[in-house]
Amino acid sequence: MKENPYQPWLATIEDVREEVGGKRPIKTFKLKFQDKNVQNNFTFLPGQCAMVSLLGMGECFFAISSSPTKKGYIEVSVMKLGKVTTALHESETGDVVGVRGPYGNYFDVEGWKGKNLVFIGGGIGQAPLRSLINYIVDNRKNYGKLDVIYGARSSKDLSYKQEFDELEKRKDVNVHLSIDVEEDGWKKFVGFVPDNLLKVKPSPNNSIAITCGPPIMIKFVIQNLEKLGYTEDQIFTTLEMRMKCGIGKCGRCNIGNLYVCKDGPVFSYKQLKNIYGER
Amino acid sequence: MDKMILLKDDLSKFITELLKKNKVFAPIQSDDTILFDQITRPSEMNLDFCKSEIPPKNLLFHQTETLFKFTPGTKAKIESVDVDEKKVIFGIRPCDAKSIAILDHAFKGDYEDPYFLSRRDNTALVGLSCNKPEINCFCTSFDDSPASSKYVDILLTDIGDKYYVEMNNEKGKQLTEGMSNLFKHAKESDAKKKKEVEKKAVDMISRHQKTNGIVEKLDKIFENPFWKEVAFKCVGCGTCTYLCPTCHCFDIQDESTLTKGARVRVWDTCMNPEYTLQASGYNPRPARTNRVKNRIYHKYNYYPKNFDVIACVGCGRCIDLCPVNIDIIDVVTRAGEVKA
Ligand SMILES: Cc1cc2nc3c(=O)[nH]c(=O)nc-3n(C[C@H](O)[C@H](O)[C@H](O)COP(=O)(O)OP(=O)(O)OC[C@H]3O[C@@H](n4cnc5c(N)ncnc54)[C@H](O)[C@@H]3O)c2cc1C
Ligand code: SF4
Ligand code: SF4
Ligand code: FES
Numbered sequence: 001m002k003e004n005p006y007q008p009w010l011a012t013i014e015d016v017r018e019e020v021g022g023k024r025p026i027k028t029f030k031l032k033f034q035d036k037n038v039q040n041n042f043t044f045l046p047g048q049c050a051m052v053s054l055l056g057m058g059e060c061f062f063a064i065s066s067s068p069t070k071k072g073y074i075e076v077s078v079m080k081l082g083k084v085t086t087a088l089h090e091s092e093t094g095d096v097v098g099v100r101g102p103y104g105n106y107f108d109v110e111g112w113k114g115k116n117l118v119f120i121g122g123g124i125g126q127a128p129l130r131s132l133i134n135y136i137v138d139n140r141k142n143y144g145k146l147d148v149i150y151g152a153r154s155s156k157d158l159s160y161k162q163e164f165d166e167l168e169k170r171k172d173v174n175v176h177l178s179i180d181v182e183e184d185g186w187k188k189f190v191g192f193v194p195d196n197l198l199k200v201k202p203s204p205n206n207s208i209a210i211t212c213g214p215p216i217m218i219k220f221v222i223q224n225l226e227k228l229g230y231t232e233d234q235i236f237t238t239l240e241m242r243m244k245c246g247i248g249k250c251g252r253c254n255i256g257n258l259y260v261c262k263d264g265p266v267f268s269y270k271q272l273k274n275i276y277g278e279r
Numbered sequence: 280m281d282k283m284i285l286l287k288d289d290l291s292k293f294i295t296e297l298l299k300k301n302k303v304f305a306p307i308q309s310d311d312t313i314l315f316d317q318i319t320r321p322s323e324m325n326l327d328f329c330k331s332e333i334p335p336k337n338l339l340f341h342q343t344e345t346l347f348k349f350t351p352g353t354k355a356k357i358e359s360v361d362v363d364e365k366k367v368i369f370g371i372r373p374c375d376a377k378s379i380a381i382l383d384h385a386f387k388g389d390y391e392d393p394y395f396l397s398r399r400d401n402t403a404l405v406g407l408s409c410n411k412p413e414i415n416c417f418c419t420s421f422d423d424s425p426a427s428s429k430y431v432d433i434l435l436t437d438i439g440d441k442y443y444v445e446m447n448n449e450k451g452k453q454l455t456e457g458m459s460n461l462f463k464h465a466k467e468s469d470a471k472k473k474k475e476v477e478k479k480a481v482d483m484i485s486r487h488q489k490t491n492g493i494v495e496k497l498d499k500i501f502e503n504p505f506w507k508e509v510a511f512k513c514v515g516c517g518t519c520t521y522l523c524p525t526c527h528c529f530d531i532q533d534e535s536t537l538t539k540g541a542r543v544r545v546w547d548t549c550m551n552p553e554y555t556l557q558a559s560g561y562n563p564r565p566a567r568t569n570r571v572k573n574r575i576y577h578k579y580n581y582y583p584k585n586f587d588v589i590a591c592v593g594c595g596r597c598i599d600l601c602p603v604n605i606d607i608i609d610v611v612t613r614a615g616e617v618k619a
Contacts, residue, residue, distance in 0.1 A: 056535030251528035257581035
């Protein structure tokens, strides 16, 4: 038979990190392919996704949240929601998953060389941004000013805490964290992410803004970016649709004639204005 | 390519010869339904029909299909399945054969679907022209004909006491290798007879869909209230998609015990609200209007944009079998007339 894109490679969970607890917990899974060749040949760029499965439970599409600059493993950050993500949250180091990919398009890290970048994230949307930010930081000299705007409901709901601590120490990255409601000891911004964006006010000159998060956040972030003078081709985001195959066959994830799994998930705001179809 | 003649009395011999080297699938009567199934003898076939209620696409794109088997757990293993088997689909109608050519686009591309494409490679299509189109047939709206040989390897046309046989390609020729005693070269008069039979069938097609400029038109009326009116009656049963020869949506599910399992895919339908329901509870296509519109757009706008062909062959099954009479000829023709 021909090469089979539906058949995953086996990978072992090397580490599980709890990012966020509570009702909608998020865990980051470090995965290493069992076959060395597969591991070495699995190359991707920030924004691309992988179909991760627990054999017997089913498959889920996740942004690869680690940076391609970190070799020898990939990470996915998973919010516990339904059948498979719940089972994944019960998995431990040493358990085996199936992985296929990488799928979809990616952030234009080549084309953005020399530009100032603004990352605006919320919730699980920070997963693809984490890959991108770490990639950019590992290639720091190729890019201009960096602003990372990220928020959550409370300080407990912020993911990647250690990494943000490290980032905040760097002089060449500006980190702007926020939480939605007041908390004892919180000295940074209190309010929604789109409002923090207006406060930070990153200049649109020679800049690209990338935003991932809940649809409602993205909507207001884009409005505010336009207020700040960003044009539609300076704004990028990712879209989500329910998926099964991940390779443009099962028909499920279409928005108009595009399949988010293969033609997305990364779109410029300019593209989004020109495609119709429910999303 | 070669034009031949097969005497009607020799059809059984032809099938018997085919059966020697191939699995043969042909139209059979099963209770009230005509469908394609494997036969072991020519007498099991029923060729007296216009279209099978169930299109033969399920022979290439199975309704349920094991993608691979596995052992779950920490000692996980994955075991491929093999799908290479030679077969012949005998008696496929030109419209259904075209649907398979349309499906090729979906299953080829950046990623190749090995299940469909392996079967496709290993399957020969021996078509049978449609001499008795029914009330909802409209293949001619797409510049095709009920006696088109374009999408089959061999086409048989019933021209009275014999079949006019068009050997369309190498695959067709190879299939009939060693059967030269059954086939004689056709005469000019046989070719003429085929044309007559074809014209008679074409003339029997009474319904026509206006597809001129439909792709561009649909681009302009996505938000039009017209769609609400169209979808109003739909009960969301999915019949129109399950029985459509060009629909290719599927779901993937794991079936498993603690020690072994399989990942399977099953036909799915975009007419079902769960189809797009996300784990968070959000559904981008919550209403029937969204879903009916998606079906029409997929066939008449998205597919043409992606692959340059309308994903409808005019078989009329979705019209015949819709419990509330939603009529795609009418819907598309009227969409063309809606004021943008
Ligand atoms: C481009 C993209 C990137 C994503 N990145 C991440 C990420 O980094 N981290 C994360 O936690 N989640 C991410 N998701 C969402 C994640 O895929 C779903 O939350 C997950 O599939 C839910 O599976 P479940 O079995 O727990 O839910 P159930 O509701 O039980 O879903 C059953 C099945 O439906 C499909 N499905 C359901 N909801 C979705 C959905 N929203 N998107 C895609 N398939 C779905 C899956 O195949 C799933 O197994 C992403 C989705 C997309 C489209
Ligand atoms: S849409 Fe209807 S008429 Fe067209 S191919 Fe499908 S079932 Fe046949
Ligand atoms: S067959 Fe008719 S009622 Fe059933 S889903 Fe299709 S359009 Fe709706
Ligand atoms: S997930 Fe199957 S087409 Fe996109």
